[in-house]
Amino acid sequence: MLFASVSMLAALATLYVQGLLPASAPSADEPFHYQGFEKVLRHVQPDGDVDFSSMGRERAELDRFVASLASFSPHNRPDVFPTSEDALAFWLNTYHALVLQQVVDGYPYLESVEQPWPGRFFWARSWPVGGRRMTLWSLRHRVLSGEFADPRVHLALFHATRGGPRMDSSHFQPEYLHSQLNEASRRFIGDKRNVRLDRDTVHLARLFETYREDFLAALPEGRRGNVLQFVWAFLPDTCEERPGCDTRADLDHACGPKLDRCHIVFEAEDTSLPDAAARPSRTER
Known part of the structure:
Protein backbone atom coordinates (compact mmCIF):
# COMPACT_ATOMS: atom_id res chain seq x y z
CA MET A 1 0.00 0.00 0.00
CA LEU A 2 2.79 2.41 0.97
CA PHE A 3 4.73 1.52 -2.16
CA ALA A 4 1.66 2.16 -4.33
CA SER A 5 1.09 5.54 -2.68
CA VAL A 6 4.72 6.57 -3.14
CA SER A 7 4.62 5.44 -6.77
CA MET A 8 1.44 7.42 -7.38
CA LEU A 9 2.93 10.55 -5.81
CA ALA A 10 6.07 10.16 -7.89
CA ALA A 11 4.00 9.79 -11.05
CA LEU A 12 1.96 12.88 -10.20
CA ALA A 13 5.12 14.84 -9.46
CA THR A 14 6.54 13.86 -12.85
CA LEU A 15 3.33 14.89 -14.62
CA TYR A 16 3.35 18.17 -12.68
CA VAL A 17 6.94 19.13 -13.54
CA GLN A 18 6.44 18.17 -17.19
CA GLY A 19 3.30 20.27 -17.45
CA LEU A 20 0.97 17.39 -18.23
CA LEU A 21 -1.65 17.87 -15.53
CA PRO A 22 -4.98 19.28 -16.77
CA ALA A 23 -6.25 22.75 -15.93
CA SER A 24 -9.46 24.55 -16.72
CA ALA A 25 -9.47 26.65 -19.89
CA PRO A 26 -12.10 29.33 -19.31
CA SER A 27 -13.80 31.08 -22.19
CA ALA A 28 -11.95 34.25 -23.08
CA ASP A 29 -13.59 37.63 -22.73
CA GLU A 30 -11.68 38.99 -25.74
CA PRO A 31 -9.42 37.74 -28.56
CA PHE A 32 -5.88 36.86 -27.63
CA HIS A 33 -3.38 39.73 -28.00
CA TYR A 34 0.00 40.96 -26.77
CA GLN A 35 -0.80 44.66 -26.23
CA GLY A 36 -0.68 44.44 -22.45
CA PHE A 37 2.51 42.42 -22.44
CA GLU A 38 4.16 44.98 -24.74
CA LYS A 39 3.42 47.65 -22.11
CA VAL A 40 5.09 45.46 -19.47
CA LEU A 41 8.27 45.34 -21.53
CA ARG A 42 8.76 49.11 -21.38
CA HIS A 43 10.46 48.42 -18.04
CA VAL A 44 13.31 46.62 -19.85
CA GLN A 45 16.40 48.82 -20.21
CA PRO A 46 18.39 49.16 -23.47
CA ASP A 47 21.18 47.01 -21.98
CA GLY A 48 18.74 44.21 -21.12
CA VAL A 66 -0.73 35.90 -17.58
CA ALA A 67 -4.41 35.34 -16.71
CA SER A 68 -5.30 35.33 -20.42
CA LEU A 69 -2.91 32.42 -20.99
CA ALA A 70 -5.32 30.09 -19.18
CA SER A 71 -7.66 30.24 -22.16
CA PHE A 72 -5.18 30.01 -25.01
CA SER A 73 -2.27 28.01 -26.37
CA PRO A 74 -1.37 26.46 -29.72
CA HIS A 75 -2.33 23.11 -28.19
CA ASN A 76 -5.97 23.90 -27.44
CA ARG A 77 -6.54 26.75 -29.92
CA PRO A 78 -4.60 25.97 -33.12
CA ASP A 79 -7.02 28.23 -34.97
CA VAL A 80 -5.55 31.23 -33.14
CA PHE A 81 -1.95 30.14 -33.82
CA PRO A 82 -2.08 28.66 -37.34
CA THR A 83 1.64 28.79 -38.21
CA SER A 84 4.77 27.50 -36.49
CA GLU A 85 5.89 31.13 -36.12
CA ASP A 86 2.64 31.97 -34.31
CA ALA A 87 3.13 29.01 -31.99
CA LEU A 88 6.80 29.61 -31.23
CA ALA A 89 6.23 33.33 -30.60
CA PHE A 90 3.42 32.43 -28.19
CA TRP A 91 5.54 30.02 -26.17
CA LEU A 92 8.50 32.41 -26.02
CA ASN A 93 6.33 35.29 -24.84
CA THR A 94 4.54 33.02 -22.38
CA TYR A 95 7.81 31.84 -20.86
CA HIS A 96 9.05 35.41 -20.49
CA ALA A 97 5.80 36.62 -18.94
CA LEU A 98 5.80 33.82 -16.36
CA VAL A 99 9.46 34.41 -15.50
CA LEU A 100 8.76 38.12 -15.00
CA GLN A 101 5.70 37.47 -12.85
CA GLN A 102 7.62 35.06 -10.65
CA VAL A 103 10.46 37.55 -10.16
CA VAL A 104 8.04 40.40 -9.42
CA ASP A 105 6.24 38.20 -6.88
CA GLY A 106 9.52 37.55 -5.05
CA TYR A 107 11.00 41.03 -5.38
CA PRO A 108 12.85 42.65 -3.61
CA TYR A 109 13.79 39.62 -1.51
CA LEU A 110 14.59 37.44 -4.52
CA GLU A 111 18.13 38.19 -5.68
CA SER A 112 18.88 35.08 -7.71
CA VAL A 113 17.00 32.27 -9.43
CA GLU A 114 19.10 29.93 -7.30
CA GLN A 115 17.11 30.91 -4.20
CA PRO A 116 16.26 29.05 -2.07
CA TRP A 117 18.00 26.21 -3.91
CA PRO A 118 19.05 25.55 -7.52
CA GLY A 119 16.29 24.56 -9.92
CA ARG A 120 13.32 25.37 -7.70
CA PHE A 121 12.56 28.64 -9.54
CA PHE A 122 11.82 26.65 -12.71
CA TRP A 123 9.72 23.74 -11.44
CA ALA A 124 8.15 24.62 -8.07
CA ARG A 125 5.34 26.75 -9.50
CA SER A 126 2.84 26.10 -12.26
CA TRP A 127 0.34 28.19 -14.19
CA PRO A 128 -2.76 27.27 -16.24
CA VAL A 129 -1.90 27.65 -19.92
CA VAL A 143 7.59 22.47 -25.42
CA LEU A 144 10.28 24.85 -26.67
CA SER A 145 13.02 22.22 -26.98
CA GLY A 146 10.77 19.26 -27.70
CA GLU A 147 8.46 20.79 -30.31
CA PHE A 148 10.79 23.30 -31.99
CA ALA A 149 14.22 22.24 -33.26
CA ASP A 150 15.66 25.76 -33.23
CA PRO A 151 18.77 26.26 -31.08
CA ARG A 152 18.48 30.04 -31.41
CA VAL A 153 15.76 29.75 -28.76
CA ARG A 162 22.58 38.34 -15.41
CA GLY A 163 24.76 35.79 -17.17
CA GLY A 164 22.05 34.41 -19.47
CA PRO A 165 20.29 35.82 -22.53
CA ARG A 166 19.08 39.35 -22.00
CA MET A 167 15.48 40.49 -22.18
CA ASP A 168 14.38 42.58 -25.16
CA SER A 169 11.99 45.53 -24.85
CA SER A 170 9.73 44.11 -27.58
CA HIS A 171 7.73 40.90 -27.51
CA PHE A 172 8.28 38.17 -30.10
CA GLN A 173 6.12 38.72 -33.17
CA PRO A 174 5.35 35.91 -35.64
CA GLU A 175 5.98 38.06 -38.71
CA TYR A 176 9.43 39.10 -37.47
CA LEU A 177 10.30 36.01 -35.47
CA HIS A 178 13.27 34.76 -37.48
CA SER A 179 14.95 38.16 -37.57
CA GLN A 180 14.31 38.56 -33.82
CA LEU A 181 15.88 35.16 -33.09
CA ASN A 182 18.87 36.00 -35.29
CA GLU A 183 19.33 39.33 -33.53
CA ALA A 184 19.08 37.67 -30.11
CA SER A 185 21.73 35.15 -31.19
CA ARG A 186 24.03 37.88 -32.48
CA ARG A 187 23.53 39.87 -29.28
CA PHE A 188 24.35 36.93 -27.04
CA ILE A 189 27.35 35.69 -29.03
CA GLY A 190 28.67 39.21 -29.59
CA ASP A 191 28.83 39.80 -25.83
CA LYS A 192 32.33 39.12 -24.49
CA ARG A 193 30.82 37.72 -21.31
CA ASN A 194 29.53 34.83 -23.41
CA VAL A 195 32.17 34.43 -26.13
CA ARG A 196 35.74 35.61 -25.55
CA LEU A 197 38.99 34.76 -27.30
CA ASP A 198 42.24 34.57 -25.34
CA ARG A 199 44.99 33.48 -27.75
CA ASP A 200 44.21 29.81 -28.48
CA THR A 201 41.48 29.52 -25.83
CA VAL A 202 37.81 30.32 -26.39
CA HIS A 203 35.78 31.10 -23.30
CA LEU A 204 32.13 30.20 -23.89
CA ALA A 205 29.01 30.57 -21.77
CA ARG A 206 28.06 27.29 -20.07
CA LEU A 207 24.85 27.36 -22.10
CA LEU A 216 25.43 20.79 -33.39
CA ALA A 217 22.24 19.35 -34.88
CA ALA A 218 21.52 22.69 -36.57
CA LEU A 219 24.83 22.71 -38.45
CA PRO A 220 25.31 21.42 -42.02
CA GLU A 221 26.74 17.95 -42.54
CA GLY A 222 30.48 17.94 -42.02
CA ARG A 223 30.47 20.70 -39.42
CA ARG A 224 28.62 19.01 -36.60
CA GLY A 225 31.60 18.10 -34.46
CA ASN A 226 32.39 21.56 -33.14
CA VAL A 227 30.09 24.05 -31.42
CA LEU A 228 32.42 26.85 -32.54
CA GLN A 229 30.95 26.43 -36.02
CA PHE A 230 27.64 27.66 -34.65
CA VAL A 231 29.30 30.48 -32.73
CA TRP A 232 31.16 31.59 -35.88
CA ALA A 233 27.88 31.97 -37.79
CA PHE A 234 26.66 34.70 -35.41
CA LEU A 235 29.90 36.55 -34.70
CA PRO A 236 30.15 39.99 -36.34
CA ASP A 237 32.38 40.69 -39.34
CA THR A 238 33.48 43.96 -37.75
CA CYS A 239 33.26 45.59 -34.35
CA GLU A 240 31.78 48.91 -35.43
CA GLU A 241 28.73 48.48 -33.20
CA ARG A 242 30.53 46.72 -30.34
CA PRO A 243 34.09 48.09 -30.03
CA GLY A 244 36.54 45.48 -28.80
CA CYS A 245 34.37 42.51 -29.75
CA ASP A 246 35.69 39.30 -31.31
CA THR A 247 34.98 38.79 -35.01
CA ARG A 248 34.72 35.84 -37.38
CA ALA A 249 38.21 36.65 -38.67
CA ASP A 250 39.55 36.62 -35.11
CA LEU A 251 38.09 33.17 -34.54
CA ASP A 252 39.46 31.91 -37.87
CA HIS A 253 42.93 33.26 -37.04
CA ALA A 254 42.97 31.79 -33.53
CA CYS A 255 41.38 28.41 -34.24
CA GLY A 256 42.23 27.68 -37.89
CA PRO A 257 39.94 27.25 -40.90
CA LYS A 258 38.23 24.22 -39.34
CA LEU A 259 37.98 25.90 -35.93
CA ASP A 260 39.58 22.86 -34.33
CA ARG A 261 42.83 24.27 -32.95
CA CYS A 262 41.43 26.05 -29.91
CA HIS A 263 40.85 24.92 -26.37
CA ILE A 264 37.29 25.62 -25.16
CA VAL A 265 36.52 26.64 -21.59
CA PHE A 266 32.88 26.79 -20.50
CA GLU A 267 32.29 29.54 -17.95
CA ALA A 268 29.83 29.39 -15.06
CA GLU A 269 26.75 31.57 -15.39
CA ASP A 270 26.11 34.56 -13.16
CA THR A 271 22.69 33.68 -11.73
CA SER A 272 22.00 37.00 -10.00
CA LEU A 273 19.01 38.99 -11.24
CA PRO A 274 19.64 41.45 -14.09
CA ASP A 275 18.11 44.12 -11.88
CA ALA A 276 18.29 47.71 -13.13
CA ALA A 277 18.11 48.95 -9.53
CA ALA A 278 21.43 49.18 -7.73
CA ARG A 279 20.90 47.04 -4.66
CA PRO A 280 23.64 46.41 -2.10
CA SER A 281 24.78 42.84 -1.57
CA ARG A 282 23.76 40.97 1.56
CA THR A 283 27.21 41.55 3.10
CA GLU A 284 26.80 45.34 2.65
CA ARG A 285 23.47 45.55 4.43
Whole structure:
Protein backbone atom coordinates (compact mmCIF):
# COMPACT_ATOMS: atom_id res chain seq x y z
CA MET A 1 0.00 0.00 0.00
CA LEU A 2 2.79 2.41 0.97
CA PHE A 3 4.73 1.52 -2.16
CA ALA A 4 1.66 2.16 -4.33
CA SER A 5 1.09 5.54 -2.68
CA VAL A 6 4.72 6.57 -3.14
CA SER A 7 4.62 5.44 -6.77
CA MET A 8 1.44 7.42 -7.38
CA LEU A 9 2.93 10.55 -5.81
CA ALA A 10 6.07 10.16 -7.89
CA ALA A 11 4.00 9.79 -11.05
CA LEU A 12 1.96 12.88 -10.20
CA ALA A 13 5.12 14.84 -9.46
CA THR A 14 6.54 13.86 -12.85
CA LEU A 15 3.33 14.89 -14.62
CA TYR A 16 3.35 18.17 -12.68
CA VAL A 17 6.94 19.13 -13.54
CA GLN A 18 6.44 18.17 -17.19
CA GLY A 19 3.30 20.27 -17.45
CA LEU A 20 0.97 17.39 -18.23
CA LEU A 21 -1.65 17.87 -15.53
CA PRO A 22 -4.98 19.28 -16.77
CA ALA A 23 -6.25 22.75 -15.93
CA SER A 24 -9.46 24.55 -16.72
CA ALA A 25 -9.47 26.65 -19.89
CA PRO A 26 -12.10 29.33 -19.31
CA SER A 27 -13.80 31.08 -22.19
CA ALA A 28 -11.95 34.25 -23.08
CA ASP A 29 -13.59 37.63 -22.73
CA GLU A 30 -11.68 38.99 -25.74
CA PRO A 31 -9.42 37.74 -28.56
CA PHE A 32 -5.88 36.86 -27.63
CA HIS A 33 -3.38 39.73 -28.00
CA TYR A 34 0.00 40.96 -26.77
CA GLN A 35 -0.80 44.66 -26.23
CA GLY A 36 -0.68 44.44 -22.45
CA PHE A 37 2.51 42.42 -22.44
CA GLU A 38 4.16 44.98 -24.74
CA LYS A 39 3.42 47.65 -22.11
CA VAL A 40 5.09 45.46 -19.47
CA LEU A 41 8.27 45.34 -21.53
CA ARG A 42 8.76 49.11 -21.38
CA HIS A 43 10.46 48.42 -18.04
CA VAL A 44 13.31 46.62 -19.85
CA GLN A 45 16.40 48.82 -20.21
CA PRO A 46 18.39 49.16 -23.47
CA ASP A 47 21.18 47.01 -21.98
CA GLY A 48 18.74 44.21 -21.12
CA ASP A 49 18.49 44.89 -17.39
CA VAL A 50 14.95 45.01 -16.00
CA ASP A 51 13.46 47.59 -13.67
CA PHE A 52 11.65 45.01 -11.56
CA SER A 53 10.70 47.63 -8.98
CA SER A 54 8.69 49.77 -11.40
CA MET A 55 7.32 46.67 -13.11
CA GLY A 56 5.99 45.52 -9.77
CA ARG A 57 4.32 48.86 -9.09
CA GLU A 58 2.53 48.63 -12.44
CA ARG A 59 1.96 44.90 -12.54
CA ALA A 60 -1.72 44.93 -13.51
CA GLU A 61 -0.95 44.53 -17.23
CA LEU A 62 1.42 41.63 -16.51
CA ASP A 63 -1.14 39.85 -14.35
CA ARG A 64 -3.88 40.35 -16.95
CA PHE A 65 -1.70 38.91 -19.70
CA VAL A 66 -0.73 35.90 -17.58
CA ALA A 67 -4.41 35.34 -16.71
CA SER A 68 -5.30 35.33 -20.42
CA LEU A 69 -2.91 32.42 -20.99
CA ALA A 70 -5.32 30.09 -19.18
CA SER A 71 -7.66 30.24 -22.16
CA PHE A 72 -5.18 30.01 -25.01
CA SER A 73 -2.27 28.01 -26.37
CA PRO A 74 -1.37 26.46 -29.72
CA HIS A 75 -2.33 23.11 -28.19
CA ASN A 76 -5.97 23.90 -27.44
CA ARG A 77 -6.54 26.75 -29.92
CA PRO A 78 -4.60 25.97 -33.12
CA ASP A 79 -7.02 28.23 -34.97
CA VAL A 80 -5.55 31.23 -33.14
CA PHE A 81 -1.95 30.14 -33.82
CA PRO A 82 -2.08 28.66 -37.34
CA THR A 83 1.64 28.79 -38.21
CA SER A 84 4.77 27.50 -36.49
CA GLU A 85 5.89 31.13 -36.12
CA ASP A 86 2.64 31.97 -34.31
CA ALA A 87 3.13 29.01 -31.99
CA LEU A 88 6.80 29.61 -31.23
CA ALA A 89 6.23 33.33 -30.60
CA PHE A 90 3.42 32.43 -28.19
CA TRP A 91 5.54 30.02 -26.17
CA LEU A 92 8.50 32.41 -26.02
CA ASN A 93 6.33 35.29 -24.84
CA THR A 94 4.54 33.02 -22.38
CA TYR A 95 7.81 31.84 -20.86
CA HIS A 96 9.05 35.41 -20.49
CA ALA A 97 5.80 36.62 -18.94
CA LEU A 98 5.80 33.82 -16.36
CA VAL A 99 9.46 34.41 -15.50
CA LEU A 100 8.76 38.12 -15.00
CA GLN A 101 5.70 37.47 -12.85
CA GLN A 102 7.62 35.06 -10.65
CA VAL A 103 10.46 37.55 -10.16
CA VAL A 104 8.04 40.40 -9.42
CA ASP A 105 6.24 38.20 -6.88
CA GLY A 106 9.52 37.55 -5.05
CA TYR A 107 11.00 41.03 -5.38
CA PRO A 108 12.85 42.65 -3.61
CA TYR A 109 13.79 39.62 -1.51
CA LEU A 110 14.59 37.44 -4.52
CA GLU A 111 18.13 38.19 -5.68
CA SER A 112 18.88 35.08 -7.71
CA VAL A 113 17.00 32.27 -9.43
CA GLU A 114 19.10 29.93 -7.30
CA GLN A 115 17.11 30.91 -4.20
CA PRO A 116 16.26 29.05 -2.07
CA TRP A 117 18.00 26.21 -3.91
CA PRO A 118 19.05 25.55 -7.52
CA GLY A 119 16.29 24.56 -9.92
CA ARG A 120 13.32 25.37 -7.70
CA PHE A 121 12.56 28.64 -9.54
CA PHE A 122 11.82 26.65 -12.71
CA TRP A 123 9.72 23.74 -11.44
CA ALA A 124 8.15 24.62 -8.07
CA ARG A 125 5.34 26.75 -9.50
CA SER A 126 2.84 26.10 -12.26
CA TRP A 127 0.34 28.19 -14.19
CA PRO A 128 -2.76 27.27 -16.24
CA VAL A 129 -1.90 27.65 -19.92
CA GLY A 130 -4.38 26.48 -22.55
CA GLY A 131 -5.84 23.64 -20.51
CA ARG A 132 -2.61 22.41 -18.88
CA ARG A 133 -0.75 23.38 -15.73
CA MET A 134 2.66 24.39 -17.02
CA THR A 135 5.92 24.87 -15.13
CA LEU A 136 8.81 26.90 -16.52
CA TRP A 137 10.73 23.63 -16.78
CA SER A 138 8.01 22.06 -18.93
CA LEU A 139 7.78 25.12 -21.17
CA ARG A 140 11.48 25.14 -21.84
CA HIS A 141 12.28 21.45 -22.10
CA ARG A 142 9.08 19.75 -23.23
CA VAL A 143 7.59 22.47 -25.42
CA LEU A 144 10.28 24.85 -26.67
CA SER A 145 13.02 22.22 -26.98
CA GLY A 146 10.77 19.26 -27.70
CA GLU A 147 8.46 20.79 -30.31
CA PHE A 148 10.79 23.30 -31.99
CA ALA A 149 14.22 22.24 -33.26
CA ASP A 150 15.66 25.76 -33.23
CA PRO A 151 18.77 26.26 -31.08
CA ARG A 152 18.48 30.04 -31.41
CA VAL A 153 15.76 29.75 -28.76
CA HIS A 154 18.44 28.97 -26.17
CA LEU A 155 20.14 32.28 -26.96
CA ALA A 156 16.90 34.26 -26.84
CA LEU A 157 15.20 32.78 -23.79
CA PHE A 158 15.40 35.09 -20.79
CA HIS A 159 15.55 33.17 -17.53
CA ALA A 160 16.21 36.05 -15.12
CA THR A 161 19.96 35.69 -14.78
CA ARG A 162 22.58 38.34 -15.41
CA GLY A 163 24.76 35.79 -17.17
CA GLY A 164 22.05 34.41 -19.47
CA PRO A 165 20.29 35.82 -22.53
CA ARG A 166 19.08 39.35 -22.00
CA MET A 167 15.48 40.49 -22.18
CA ASP A 168 14.38 42.58 -25.16
CA SER A 169 11.99 45.53 -24.85
CA SER A 170 9.73 44.11 -27.58
CA HIS A 171 7.73 40.90 -27.51
CA PHE A 172 8.28 38.17 -30.10
CA GLN A 173 6.12 38.72 -33.17
CA PRO A 174 5.35 35.91 -35.64
CA GLU A 175 5.98 38.06 -38.71
CA TYR A 176 9.43 39.10 -37.47
CA LEU A 177 10.30 36.01 -35.47
CA HIS A 178 13.27 34.76 -37.48
CA SER A 179 14.95 38.16 -37.57
CA GLN A 180 14.31 38.56 -33.82
CA LEU A 181 15.88 35.16 -33.09
CA ASN A 182 18.87 36.00 -35.29
CA GLU A 183 19.33 39.33 -33.53
CA ALA A 184 19.08 37.67 -30.11
CA SER A 185 21.73 35.15 -31.19
CA ARG A 186 24.03 37.88 -32.48
CA ARG A 187 23.53 39.87 -29.28
CA PHE A 188 24.35 36.93 -27.04
CA ILE A 189 27.35 35.69 -29.03
CA GLY A 190 28.67 39.21 -29.59
CA ASP A 191 28.83 39.80 -25.83
CA LYS A 192 32.33 39.12 -24.49
CA ARG A 193 30.82 37.72 -21.31
CA ASN A 194 29.53 34.83 -23.41
CA VAL A 195 32.17 34.43 -26.13
CA ARG A 196 35.74 35.61 -25.55
CA LEU A 197 38.99 34.76 -27.30
CA ASP A 198 42.24 34.57 -25.34
CA ARG A 199 44.99 33.48 -27.75
CA ASP A 200 44.21 29.81 -28.48
CA THR A 201 41.48 29.52 -25.83
CA VAL A 202 37.81 30.32 -26.39
CA HIS A 203 35.78 31.10 -23.30
CA LEU A 204 32.13 30.20 -23.89
CA ALA A 205 29.01 30.57 -21.77
CA ARG A 206 28.06 27.29 -20.07
CA LEU A 207 24.85 27.36 -22.10
CA PHE A 208 26.83 26.13 -25.13
CA GLU A 209 27.84 23.03 -23.20
CA THR A 210 24.38 22.39 -21.72
CA TYR A 211 22.67 22.48 -25.12
CA ARG A 212 25.62 21.42 -27.22
CA GLU A 213 23.75 18.69 -29.10
CA ASP A 214 21.01 21.13 -30.14
CA PHE A 215 23.57 23.56 -31.57
CA LEU A 216 25.43 20.79 -33.39
CA ALA A 217 22.24 19.35 -34.88
CA ALA A 218 21.52 22.69 -36.57
CA LEU A 219 24.83 22.71 -38.45
CA PRO A 220 25.31 21.42 -42.02
CA GLU A 221 26.74 17.95 -42.54
CA GLY A 222 30.48 17.94 -42.02
CA ARG A 223 30.47 20.70 -39.42
CA ARG A 224 28.62 19.01 -36.60
CA GLY A 225 31.60 18.10 -34.46
CA ASN A 226 32.39 21.56 -33.14
CA VAL A 227 30.09 24.05 -31.42
CA LEU A 228 32.42 26.85 -32.54
CA GLN A 229 30.95 26.43 -36.02
CA PHE A 230 27.64 27.66 -34.65
CA VAL A 231 29.30 30.48 -32.73
CA TRP A 232 31.16 31.59 -35.88
CA ALA A 233 27.88 31.97 -37.79
CA PHE A 234 26.66 34.70 -35.41
CA LEU A 235 29.90 36.55 -34.70
CA PRO A 236 30.15 39.99 -36.34
CA ASP A 237 32.38 40.69 -39.34
CA THR A 238 33.48 43.96 -37.75
CA CYS A 239 33.26 45.59 -34.35
CA GLU A 240 31.78 48.91 -35.43
CA GLU A 241 28.73 48.48 -33.20
CA ARG A 242 30.53 46.72 -30.34
CA PRO A 243 34.09 48.09 -30.03
CA GLY A 244 36.54 45.48 -28.80
CA CYS A 245 34.37 42.51 -29.75
CA ASP A 246 35.69 39.30 -31.31
CA THR A 247 34.98 38.79 -35.01
CA ARG A 248 34.72 35.84 -37.38
CA ALA A 249 38.21 36.65 -38.67
CA ASP A 250 39.55 36.62 -35.11
CA LEU A 251 38.09 33.17 -34.54
CA ASP A 252 39.46 31.91 -37.87
CA HIS A 253 42.93 33.26 -37.04
CA ALA A 254 42.97 31.79 -33.53
CA CYS A 255 41.38 28.41 -34.24
CA GLY A 256 42.23 27.68 -37.89
CA PRO A 257 39.94 27.25 -40.90
CA LYS A 258 38.23 24.22 -39.34
CA LEU A 259 37.98 25.90 -35.93
CA ASP A 260 39.58 22.86 -34.33
CA ARG A 261 42.83 24.27 -32.95
CA CYS A 262 41.43 26.05 -29.91
CA HIS A 263 40.85 24.92 -26.37
CA ILE A 264 37.29 25.62 -25.16
CA VAL A 265 36.52 26.64 -21.59
CA PHE A 266 32.88 26.79 -20.50
CA GLU A 267 32.29 29.54 -17.95
CA ALA A 268 29.83 29.39 -15.06
CA GLU A 269 26.75 31.57 -15.39
CA ASP A 270 26.11 34.56 -13.16
CA THR A 271 22.69 33.68 -11.73
CA SER A 272 22.00 37.00 -10.00
CA LEU A 273 19.01 38.99 -11.24
CA PRO A 274 19.64 41.45 -14.09
CA ASP A 275 18.11 44.12 -11.88
CA ALA A 276 18.29 47.71 -13.13
CA ALA A 277 18.11 48.95 -9.53
CA ALA A 278 21.43 49.18 -7.73
CA ARG A 279 20.90 47.04 -4.66
CA PRO A 280 23.64 46.41 -2.10
CA SER A 281 24.78 42.84 -1.57
CA ARG A 282 23.76 40.97 1.56
CA THR A 283 27.21 41.55 3.10
CA GLU A 284 26.80 45.34 2.65
CA ARG A 285 23.47 45.55 4.43
